[in-house]
Amino acid sequence: MERLTGKTAIVTGVSYSEGIGTATCLSLAKAGADIFFTHWSPTDEAEGRLERDFPNKLCEKIISFEVRSDHIQLDLSIEESPNTLLNAAQESLGTANILVNNATYEVPTSFRTLTPETLDNHYQMNNRGTLG
Template sequence: MNRIAVVTGASRLKGIGAAVCRELAKAGHPVFFTYWSPYDEEMPWGSVASEPQVLKEELEGFGVPVGLMELDLTSMEAADLLFRKVREQLGQPSILINNAAYSTKDDYSTITPEDLDKHYFVNIRATTLLSSRFAQQFTIGRAGRIVNLTSGQFQRPMPGELSYATTKGAIDAMTITLAAEVGKLGITVNAINPGPTDTGWMTEEIKSGLSEMFPSGRVGLPIDVARTIKFLVSEEAEWVTGQIIHSEGGFRR
């Protein structure tokens, strides 16, 4: 059964979102993904305007229908807008991957209400509302899947990322409670922590330093987490729910 998948935050070809889209498309799932260029433009890696369209064409090469939408997840209407567009273009989705995130550096001495709100709006409010709307509209009765991306906030402290750690950490609690609520609908809910992953932001110096902390001698790649997500959304994973999975390649802190 080829189920329609929605993936948020797939604006960059080197990112985790794009890797997830590829793995799901290769598995035969129609894919609808979102992106938000203004955020990438603010980040050190920058934004390439053509990449979402390039990704769409790449995914269509796997023989599946593909839709995309530039979407500001800080908007109150984002969840309703997204699922209306998905239903119009592809049909009712059975898979939701909450990959989009907002991340900037701050700590106790520099945190501001404005920056904390930006992290909250994307990392936890959007994730919670998207998941809730997905479940409210899910009528298939089985094989529904929600996978949230977290970052191991309860594995170790993250000094210098107070807003990010605070809001991403809330995803773990939401995942566990939502899984208990929507299991009766035929939906599983899990979160995955991919550990340090090279999505284009790592310098050679950073990669060299981190590589020593992995038994394999390399840092994580987007395809590593994408393959785990492909399993979590499969029908074989129907007995896995309410879990925070630390798929970090044996990362030693």
């Protein structure tokens, strides 16, 4: 990977140690990028994968690569969240150069169990949430 020193990356959906978001954060940090990431504990707890104090531990790990890091707990399905995210990242680490939209909404379903609410939730997070 090209050296990313002086770049700032935002990575969404970084909530547990074995996830794609965590791997992405660590890869970008190893390449020299500062990392600002989001997480959302209520979903992780509901899905039985909440790791207490994980965001702070990940921040420490990222900083060990001699880059800066910060995070915010944020529900990206809320209309104002993209602006909240960009403002928080700007205030903490400066202007972001890289965006990795890793946060998603998904539930096990089939054509028999699919509901309008499931479709609305999917659209809100996976489509509208990334547009800001």
